[in-house]
Amino acid sequence: MDKLNRAALPAMLCLACAWAPPATAAVAVTDDPVLYWNQLMLDTVPGSGAIRTYAMMNIAMYDSINATLGYRNAPYLGGVANSGGIGGVAAVQAAHDILASTNPGAIAQYDAALGASLAQFADGAGKTNGIATGQAYAAAMLVNRANDGAFASVAYTPSGLPGGYALTPPGFGAPLFPQWGDVTPFLVNSPEQFRAPPPPELTSVAYADALNEVKEIGSVDSVTRTADQTAAAKFWSTANGATYMRLGLEITADEGLSTFENARLFALLGTGIADTLITLWDTKYHYDLWRPVTAIQNADLDGNALTDADADWQSLIAAPAHPSYVSAHSALGAMVTGILLDNIDDQAFCSTIGANTRCWSSLDAISVDGSSSRLWGGIHFGFDRDAGLAMGAQIAAWEVSRATFNAVPEPATWQLMMIGAGLIGWTLRRRGKAIADVRA
The missing domain is CATH 1.10.606.20 (Vanadium-containing Chloroperoxidase; domain 2)
Known part of the structure; x- marks a missing residue:
């Protein structure tokens, strides 16, 4: 070889x-919402649980923004009812709902971050409709992954044979x-x-x-x-x-x-x-x-x-x-x-x-x-x-x-x-x- x-x-x-290169500064709530909520997720979700949540949260954010833009690109989840609205609002609401559901121990932190994120946008129909769109896509994603096998119980016993995995x-x-x-x-x-x-x-x-x-x-x-x-x-x-x-x-x-x-x-x-x-x-x-x-x-x-x-x-x-x-x-x-x-x-x-x-x-x-x-x-x-x-x-x-x-x-x-x-x-x-x- x-x-x-x-x-x-x-x-x-x-x-x-x-x-x-200079070290990357921490992403602030006033920065791009996709970046901010990804950093928040990485700071709050344990490493072993982050993988599935990372995918779910980012799909929900993408689908939410994409919906508010009239489906500029192909969605991951099609046919989800939405109310349009501001894309950034839809993204932060979707991220919040995924994180709050998959990591409820940090829900107070997610609620505070949601309030700070939504405060960056002016009140009105665009904000209201964006919240509804984000909620719809987060709920759809949670249903989509409800029975994906991530938490199944699978028995495994090392074989003890030459070449077989053994505890280390x-x-x-x-x-x-x-x-x-x-x-x-x-x-x-x-x-x-x-x-x-x-x-x-x-x-x-x-x-x-x-x-x-x-x-x-x-x-x-x-x-x-x-x-x-x-x-x-x-x-x-x-x-x-x-x-x-x-x-x-x-x-x-x-x-x-x-x-x-x-x-x-x-x-x-x-x-x-x-x-x-x-x-x-x-x-x-x-x-x-x-x-x-x-x-x-x-x-x-x-x-x-x-x-x-x-x-x-x-x-x-x-x-x-x-x-x-x-x-x-x-x-x-x-x-x-x-x-x-x-x-x-x-x-x-x-x-x-x-x-x-x-x-x-x-x-x-x-x-x-x-x-x-x-x-x-x-x-x-x-x-x-x-x-x-x-x-x-x-x-x-x-x-x-x-x-x-x-x-x-x-x-x-x-x-x-x-x-x-x-x-x-x-x-x-x-x-x-x-x-x-x-x-x-």
Whole structure:
């Protein structure tokens, strides 16, 4: 399997560290309502619950604004009665109602934000009708997702077989979200539509190469991992789906898009992130692959003469409690990058997670860095990364090519290219502008 150019990538990221765009200021209630309510959602909805809510809220805002404009673009939910009105009013009312329903513990905060948001608009028929439109679309969205399987109880027990997922140290926590692969997607046809192809067989040379690679570079005491790679692993170690939502908000907050353009972009990001995680969890529990820490400590059981067990091996960062294949960071990074580059110009960017700040010279560099950080941290194989990047690219291309959220139904503009097992590239529609491939 082809590997990332280990000389070129750290150089690219070190170059990125020289770029230092100003930090994005907090979005105020007087700013664009789509941006303000997305920030409020990210600040108040727990990370594990944010994914579904993010998609629902942004669809409801988009459909509400679109309705007040006479359905300029294709809606997500058709046939919802509405009273027209001011688009911004409809958006904030829809956002409020979705958040209040899905996260009632913060309803007082949402009520206060609604009052402050609506105060930005003059009283009158436009305001009254906008409120009614937002209420109608929020209610329709809540009905639409009422039985989507997000809260289903699904039993999962590790198989105990070689190659099968096993609970990982240090916490040995129960596997997370086994039901998520059965959740009804938002725009993709089914959780299986973009399921990754099988990982390498345990007895293959490709598997042995991948195991030996992560064994060397991902161990807690690795002598080959660079300081920048260690910093990347630690920077991304606490990231989750909500992190990618926040990155999308930080990157677009100063783009000067209209409220309708923001609503369309965030509806795409919301559905894309949700559909990517649904596809991911379908893939993860379908193949049920063990994490590197389990694979390395038990390499004497894999039937591969090219691997050696190390019972004391530990990864730099702790593995999340779910199967290894494929990497969520890889798929989410590629998907978000694809949708952003379909709507805005490429750019250098910095972001902070906790006490750590990291900078990149391009949006593509964000996805490459995030995906490779999981290998450097010792919690993913290289093929987890590569398959995740491919999955995210496919889903991004699919989402932006749908009739939903677009003015005119377009033919699918996505394609996946793999040369050997390592080159991933895609081309996305981007208002006449070429988009650079992401490769891993």
